[in-house]
Amino acid sequence: MKEEEVKELVMELSFAVGISGSEESATAAASRHLERYVTRVWRDRLGNLIAFKEGDKPGEEPFSLALVAHIDEIGAMVTKIEEGGALRFTGVGGIDPRILPGQPVEVHGRTLLKGVVGAKAPHLLSEKERREASKFEDLFIDIGLTKEQAEKQVRIGDLVSFDAPPLAMTAGKNIAGKSLDDRAGVAALVICAAELAAARHRANIYFVASVQEEVGLRGATTAAYGLVPDLAVAIDVTHGEAPGLTPPDVFELGGGPAIAVGPNFHPALTARLEELARDNRFSIQREADTGVPGTDAWVIQVSREGIPAALLSIPLRYMHTTVEMLSLDDLINTGRLLAAFARSLDRPFVEGLACF
């Protein structure tokens, strides 16, 4: 894919809405792109989008590779309609109350309703309030309706998404937007699928846009069980460098995807990814991961009898805000590295994964 196409793709995916548990419109967007390059596309019982491309493997026992990136995004859910019509809410996934006041939102009620997260004017803050960051229990959404009007439109449990169109930086190759965690990973799946469209590969490939990652790696749990791949790579985001942050917590934007190393990741997969990056002159970074259950790779590794897993992470600044920022170069490199990895696989490599 050309850089301009990748830019459009990632911006479209960023703007799509798919809060954990209700990912349909985001999966539909991902599906429209993936289906051009694969044999068939379907959704499983939890809503995971699976795009399957058959391998080219004359006379060889088939094996399969799953490439998994999560399609869900963090958001909010209405918990109560107050007397004056204000909506109280809770987070779905790890939303940060510090960034919410003043945020435009959309409430997914009986119709789609524009709203804002209200904030006290600075003039009206007490000394104590001025010093403290906002807390969930003080926050509310204003949709400009009275309680009676709101009750006709909104029910407890309705979802709230951020109304935040993505931005392409005027200069350079950075894109900012909501949900790039992990629509960037989903975009990498599409780039990989496009790269493989005319290429030969022996592996059967499942491109999986997994659901409910932000609430506990749930979609990947059932997808891995259902697909039983021989090996898998999760594609997610990691923290990008920014003022006040230093390595090893953060990674350079434009420095390439971070390849995770640690107990959660099969050493032969990690080594193969690094070797291919070197041979193809893709920039990469290396991330030591001590084994915190942070990504889909965590549940894939222990599915059924065990699935060798690796993790590629795209550096992303300002994670879990509406201005998450990435570099298009990192995204393109990630997609291309995945494609090179898929092409490199053969039966002996897969059989060798059980030999330590």
Add this chain to the structure above:
Amino acid sequence: MKKFNEVAINKMETLIKELVEAYGPSGEEAAVRELIEEKIKDSVDRTFTDNLGNLFAIREGAAPLLMFSAHMDEIGVIVTHIDDNGFLRIAPIGGVAPHLLVGQRLSFKNGVTGTVYHEKIKALKELDWPKLYLDIGAAGAAAAREHIRIGDMACLHQPFVNLGGRYMAKAMDDRIGCAVLVEAARRLPGSLPQGVCFVFSVQEEVGLRGATTAAYRLEPDYGFAVDVTLVGDTPEAPLMAVSLGQGPAIKVKDRSVLCHPRVRELMIETAEKHKIPYQLEVLERGGTDAGAIHLSREGVPSGAISIPCRYVHSPSEMVDAGDVAHAVELIEKIIMVSWPLPDSGSGA
């Protein structure tokens, strides 16, 4: 004149009373299981138990298969040490707040009863497990060891009380769910649109463990947990739009599950069609069996019906009789809906 608490006890109340007063901390659910099996066996085609102690009660039928799960276990304590004077040291089984135990009576499976008290403390915030002990009235270590061993479990000892339309007891979480399922099973007609399995699960309070293996074994097409939920209708309660007496709650979300949107909508439609009052529940703490069921194997679209309950995990959990009756009715109607066959998931 009748005294306030002397309200006629109907058949379901008797069932609830028997269930909540039974002994059954997580891992020790046998007495509850036997009681439920006895009560439900005439309403179903067959019953069986699995290796973990889950009880299954099946109404055979065509696909799809609906699984309803209510947990039999309750919170309690486990004996960790018996000191030289015969006092027992204890640790929690499930989410037990130490301050709620002080002065409470606890009973063991063998009937031994005692009370919990604490060592000398300067402030209430010091009240934690190492400061608590259980006194069974034993005059020394040898006397205590005659009845109790390390690892024995005890649960709260409290009678069921009908407060006049509201019920109060220990272990309402989740014997009330068990009672609702037993009563729903009893009311079902001879012919059902699909198969149903009522699961009475073990070890929910320690991590949804019984429901995990039960769902794996059953491979249901849809899962429903029937459990209690918290309320926001008590003085200065944490913000929550669920109240006692406003009907059973159809769960949207808790810490363990985001209920499947289509399952939730079908439950709401069913309640509205039959004019059964209901509330929508967003629970910011806690989880339920649906959390385990929906992640079983390739995934099971799941939802939950909750009975609003005050003072959950205390010796005096309180529910509303109307909510209980409406929960039975809602489950009965949900079972009578023809559920669509879910997508195969294989993409074929």
